[in-house]
Amino acid sequence: NAGVTQTPKFQVLKTGQSMTLQCAQDMNHEYMSWYRQDPGMGLRLIHYSVGAGITDQGEVPNGYNVSRSTTEDFPLRLLSAAPSQTSVYFCASSWDFNTGELFFGEGSRLTVL
């Protein structure tokens, strides 16, 4: 009964380093998305996917890449980390694009020095 699994939970990077946040869900949800949470700003959508092979940008996509090769996995890549990307990242999935509730992972806290 895993739901949405995110790894790692914590990561410290130096400016310019790259990394991938992993997200996997076992509920056969077509819709997956990545959010970042910053103090006083709520949750902001980075990228989303409505199915394998289909991705699109959200509100704050700059500096991030995604791919969706399988229904289960939706990794988020930071190609060259910047201090402005210090945040808590949440992966979420849903059975429906806009009527279904989002199921969230536990979050990944990223610090870029």
Added chain:
Amino acid sequence: AQKVTQAQTEISVVEKEDVTLDCVYETRDTTYYLFWYKQPPSGELVFLIRRNSFDEQNEISGRYSWNFQKSTSSFNFTITASQVVDSAVYFCALSEARSGNQFYFGTGTSLTVIP
């Protein structure tokens, strides 16, 4: 413009008091969905309720109740007889049928229940 506004940044109440968290939304769609999520201190996000734009009936679930009023574009959340375990950040969210694929979250209201 912010599609979902939660004007209350922080609220503190004493245990057993009732508290209402406000949510005002903005949309031109006739079909849309409203949500509330809870984020306790442990950090995970927990779904509480979904309401579609065609159903203005208020809903009650235990100590929780929700008041949806299209006339004022509000979807307020009331906790009755608050408990310490209710201490969390609460987010209101909106999704629009026409735009699809995007949930718009408010900035959250941090509720502290003092024992």
